[in-house]
Amino acid sequence: MKIVRSIAEMRDMVADWRRMDATVGLVPTMGGLHAGHLSLVHMAGERSDKVIATLFVNPAQFSADEDFDAYPRNEDDDCRMFEEAGASLLFAPPIEEVYPADHVTKVHVGGLSSLLEGEFRPQFFTGVATVVSKLLIQAMADVAVFGEKDYQQLQVIRRMARDLDIPTEIIGAPTVREHDGLAMSSRNRYLSEDERPRAAKLFSAISDIARATAEGADPAPLCDAAARQLTEAGFREVDYVTVRDAKTLEHYRCSEGPGRVLAAAWLGKARLIDNVAV
Ligand code: PAF
Numbered sequence: 001m002k003i004v005r006s007i008a009e010m011r012d013m014v015a016d017w018r019r020m021d022a023t024v025g026l027v028p029t030m031g032g033l034h035a036g037h038l039s040l041v042h043m044a045g046e047r048s049d050k051v052i053a054t055l056f057v058n059p060a061q062f063s064a065d066e067d068f069d070a071y072p073r074n075e076d077d078d079c080r081m082f083e084e085a086g087a088s089l090l091f092a093p094p095i096e097e098v099y100p101a102d103h104v105t106k107v108h109v110g111g112l113s114s115l116l117e118g119e120f121r122p123q124f125f126t127g128v129a130t131v132v133s134k135l136l137i138q139a140m141a142d143v144a145v146f147g148e149k150d151y152q153q154l155q156v157i158r159r160m161a162r163d164l165d166i167p168t169e170i171i172g173a174p175t176v177r178e179h180d181g182l183a184m185s186s187r188n189r190y191l192s193e194d195e196r197p198r199a200a201k202l203f204s205a206i207s208d209i210a211r212a213t214a215e216g217a218d219p220a221p222l223c224d225a226a227a228r229q230l231t232e233a234g235f236r237e238v239d240y241v242t243v244r245d246a247k248t249l250e251h252y253r254c255s256e257g258p259g260r261v262l263a264a265a266w267l268g269k270a271r272l273i274d275n276v277a278v
Contacts (some may be wrong), residue, residue, distance in 0.1 A: 001083040003090045007138045010052065010091045014139060022049035026141035026168070028132060032072035032186030033081045036176040039144045041085035043173045047143045053087040054135055056098060060106075061127030072186050091139070098134065107133045111159045115249050116154050116262060117273070120239050128153055133236045136166045145166050149175040149183050151260060151275040152167045152249060175274070177203065183274045189268040199267055201233045202274050206261040209243065210276045213259060219243035219252065223261075230265050239264040239271075243278060252278075 004010050014024055023045030029037050044051045055078055062068035075092065082090055106126050111126035112118075136144060146154050158170045176184045181197075181203035191199055205226040214221045219242075227238040244250065246258040259278035264271060 001078065001079070001087050001090055003092060005091075005093050006097055007093070010089065010138060011139065011140075012099045012104075013089055014052075017050050023143075024048055024053045024141040026054065026139045026144040027051060027087070028054045028056075028135050028144065028146070029078075030071065030186070031055045031075065031078045032189075033190075034176075034184045034186065036147055036149060036158060038081060038085040039176050040173050041082060041087050043171065044143065044145045045086045047171065048141070050088040051086060052089045052091055052139055052141065053082045053085075055082075055090060055092040056131070056135075056141075058098075058127060058131040059095065060099070060130055061124050063121065063123050064268060066121075067187075067190075072189060073261035090105075090110065091135075098131065106130050107160060107164070109156045109163070109270075110155050112152070112159055112249060115152070116240060116242070116244075120264065125153070125156050128184065129156060132157050133160055133164060133166065136161065136168050137220065139168075141168050143171055145171045145173050148172045149274070151262060155247065155249060182270075185272070187270050187272070190268065192268055195234070195268045195270070196236050199270070200264055201230060201235075202265060202267075202272050203276075205230060205241065206263050206276050207275060209241070209261045210278045213243055213252075213254075213261070213278045216254075219259075219261075226263070235265040235267050237266040238242060239266070241265075246277065254278075257274070 025048030027040045028045050107129040108126045109129050140143045154172045180200035182200045223241040226241045241263040243252045246260040252259040262275040264273040
């Protein structure tokens with residue numbers, strides 16, 4: 001696996017592959033790799049001849065009080081894991097390559113970005129949409145794979161690619177879970193030994209809501225009850241537990257299409273998010 005740090009080098013590599021008629025898949029990440037990320041690389045490999053993994057902790061998607069400095073960084077381990085998973089190229093640019101000092105353009109996806117995560121992390125989706133649109137344009141891949149674990153992010157990226165006519169197919173990959181159901185996340189390492197077993201409660205709570213909603217129950221009281229149960233189980237703050245339309249993330253009506261249960265809650269220093277289909 002070749003490692004490049006500049007956009008020009010990545011584009012040269014892609015141009016070489018294009019001359020060989022190879023298709024290209026892109027897997028953007030911020031590192032801190034776990035099995036969930038590797039499943040994205042595998043899926044990109046099934047859908048394209050060459051896979052570019054990217055490793056860039058994007059400052060634009062963190063607010064001043066978030067964990068940008070503490071975010072797990074271990075390029076050597078990440079490189080080894082990307083290579084073993086079958087990536088052909090790693091694009092790991094320095095901050096100045098992505099955001100030169102005179103950079104002023106931001107990509108804001110209206111509507112979707114202001115809901116749910118957007119209410120609690122107002123800078124987040126503009127930071128994500130800006131960096132992902134840049135990566136998509138830089139690589140001009142045929143497909144790009146993102147985890148369903150960040151379900152709202154996936155919907156924002158799909159909308160952004162569609163609205164900006166970026167000709168890369170956006171693919172969602174199923175969430176990879178620990179044995180007890182906890183969704184894999186780079187931020188799970190912030191959980192203490194004592195908190196870790198309790199973290200799986202989030203998945204069991206939203207799974208119960210999904211089942212009952214699918215059987216026709218009214219989701220609102222179920223979500224309220226789940227939030228209370230999470231607090232009783234030691235979650236210090238429940239940002240939301242809600243059932244939404246799976247595509248628009250607006251109010252869910254079972255007659256109008258599939259739903260999605262989404263939740264975000266704090267356990268100790270970790271803010272956990274998860275979602276399941278209804
Ligand atoms: O999901 C992530 O790791 C990041 O939000 C992404 C998509 C790589 C953009 O920085």
